[in-house]
Amino acid sequence: MEQITSLIQIKGIRDGLLATFVKAAWEDQCVALLAQIDERPAFFQGARLAIDVGSQILKVNDLVDLRDRLSERNVSLWAVIGESPTTEHTSQLLGLATRISKPRPEEKRHDVIADDTALFINKTLRSGKRVEFPGHVVVMGDVNAGAEIIADGNVIVWGRVRGMIHAGAKGNRSATICALDLSATQLRIATEVSATLKPQKDPKPEVASINNEGHLQSELWHTG
């Protein structure tokens, strides 16, 4: 038992409980976590749990399974912190937070990303989806109303934009936002915020950037 519980450490944080997983097989970690909860059900009743999975690579099924098993014990999983981009992507898909209020040392890895790194998303972003990336973001598909993209670099959407896009989020005023149809609810570049863009009857590709007067504006894109 001692061996199994030593796979995880649970401590209280401001936002609830944080379980840190020691490197081991995912199934063993889950068993260990659930065992700890079953040992003291009263303590965990109604708890908000964040888990730190380290370098573990987790797929949707893994997290859905754990979330359901936790929810049966009346514990709600709200955040998954991990170093693997796959795990981070999975958590975002499931609407789980990927960081907690106290920044972790791993955050440094964002600085390592070169300026020309881009995240490629080959599908439509639906309402409720939030993508944060410390480089450029390219979307093949639409960005529907209620979806958000926050990128430190440029954002290019091969489709329609009806949600919110923030380019140059860390303050890069030369960032741009391009889309085939820019009918966004709101656009932001660095600290500038645009007014609502009206949906057009006959949409044309547009580029939004900060102009010489320091205002965010969008103009039709033309070749040459």
Place this chain on the structure above:
Amino acid sequence: MTAQVITVTSGKGGVGKTTAVANLATALAMDGRKVVCIDGDIGLRNLDVIMGLENRIVYDIVDVIEGRCKLKQAMIRDKHYPDMYLIPAAQTRDKNAVSPSDMIRICNDLRPDTDFVIIDSPAGIERGFRNSIAAADRVLVVTNPEVSAVRDADRVVGILEAEEKGTPSLILNRLNPTLVRNNDMLSAEDVLDLLGIHLIGVVPEDESVIIGSNRGAPVVTDPKSRAGQAFRNIAKRIQGNEVPFMELEQQNILWTAFQRLTGRK
């Protein structure tokens, strides 16, 4: 027989999930299928009222889960169709009384001798919704031609895709052809364009739906009702039959849907 488990959900409340469940189940029963409806809205049950069965409830789904009765005892037989049953929700409990694995277990118990299990999901994307989709083989998303309902449907479609439940099919409910013609309402094309999922039926706005719900006799049994016809067609499509769309829908809807599905993921 191995039942197909179909969950009807929407995100937004009041778009007609429960009405759709009652009508589709009745239409499937009219086609001679054995159907069990499950009211997944623990604490706010109303499928029993719409099906006209509220005074027959003895046991509910929470009684089954907590072992106070057998599954068969909680299955209420319909007044008109002996092969249609309802498993009612508990009114005095909340969503936490049921877990996703309870739903999967109940559906698996029902599968061997049922054709269709239809689950009525509560509004929202929280616990009750998760319980309702846990066992689903197929999900139908109901929406109205309104911007807010469509946005909520979009969110639900996103969650279903993220949970690898497959892309759901869309029921567009309460479409008013006159308002659409005058450009005062989103058309079926507009909604499909936004959601980019497969359309399984468009139900026109029809007073007889409300009258039927209040009487506990789903509108699908009324041969003259347009909405009833639309629900009968959807039930046929669920059974794998190709039924042409009704007149109120412009012909190019299917073409647009086809284009979008092939052009984008």
